[in-house]
Amino acid sequence: MTIDSKDAVAIVTGGSRGIGRAVVDALLRQGFTVWFCSRSQSSVDRALSDLEPIFGERAVGRAVDVGDEPQVNAFVAEVSDRHGRIDVLVNNAGLGLFAPVDEISGDDWRRLMRANLDGPFYFTRAVAPVMKERGDGFILNLASLAGRNAFAGGAAYNASKFGLVGFSEASMLDLRGDGIRVAAILPGSVDTDFFDSIGSPGSTQRDSMLRAEDIAQTVVDLLRYPSRALPSRVELRPSLRKSSAQ
Ligand SMILES: NC(=O)c1ccc[n+]([C@@H]2O[C@H](COP(=O)([O-])OP(=O)(O)OC[C@H]3O[C@@H](n4cnc5c(N)ncnc54)[C@H](OP(=O)(O)O)[C@@H]3O)[C@@H](O)[C@H]2O)c1
Numbered sequence: 613m614t615i616d617s618k619d620a621v622a623i624v625t626g627g628s629r630g631i632g633r634a635v636v637d638a639l640l641r642q643g644f645t646v647w648f649c650s651r652s653q654s655s656v657d658r659a660l661s662d663l664e665p666i667f668g669e670r671a672v673g674r675a676v677d678v679g680d681e682p683q684v685n686a687f688v689a690e691v692s693d694r695h696g697r698i699d700v701l702v703n704n705a706g707l708g709l710f711a712p713v714d715e716i717s718g719d720d721w722r723r724l725m726r727a728n729l730d731g732p733f734y735f736t737r738a739v740a741p742v743m744k745e746r747g748d749g750f751i752l753n754l755a756s757l758a759g760r761n762a763f764a765g766g767a768a769y770n771a772s773k774f775g776l777v778g779f780s781e782a783s784m785l786d787l788r789g790d791g792i793r794v795a796a797i798l799p800g801s802v803d804t805d806f807f808d809s810i811g812s813p814g815s816t817q818r819d820s821m822l823r824a825e826d827i828a829q830t831v832v833d834l835l836r837y838p839s840r841a842l843p844s845r846v847e848l849r850p851s852l853r854k855s856s857a858q
Pocket of ligand 1 (some may be wrong): 625627650704706707708755799804
């Protein structure tokens, strides 16, 4: 896959807001046709109303819950039928849930695992045969430094992201012989709506966080590696430079 190919097709899950939206923008600017999804049709429509005037038919959005296996399979089949190829999958959609282990309800636990683990599994399994056919593809999994470092209140989120890192590395080993590269991206805190749903930290704290665009740049940089090279895990931290709010 060459990133500059005009025919290249990418799927980005959770592409309506936050990191996913920045990745959608970056891949569209690189010339990809980008299919993105999120659960809510209205948030898909809002993103499309920004993107379509600039990128036209290269931006396509659908309301898909990544934890719903039939919806995922139908979405991937639609992309594959339309283009006959899928070059890049970014498994970005995910939720946060921060509470002590003995206060997490079964429903909340399952909701988190559906989004953060079932989703990447369903998508990876659905795109793998399409990528194998061309002997080419790149799958990027949005994990987190919470997938390496456990913290109090993180039992569910840590479990999902540690799980995603393990899933990413095992899939990488399964698929690299078929020309499919798989990488996990592990960012520290990124200033997005994610923090609104879990109790927003103060604006000073948010100023020192990474920006969604930083993660999008990592995605583009990884895609630029020659196909013989497989950077399979990237950790990205805020530099915490005292003199800069960048
Ligand atoms: N923000 C951070 O500090 C940070 C740090 C490290 C890693 N991450 C990871 O990066 C990813 C994106 O985070 P973010 O900060 O951009 O979050 P965000 O601003 O809350 O955006 C999440 C996106 O995912 C979609 N989404 C959520 N659940 C979904 C589901 N079941 N099916 C389909 N779409 C779904 C949301 O749209 P709908 O609500 O319409 O579904 C939205 O587009 C997550 O996996 C997160 O764990 C975030």
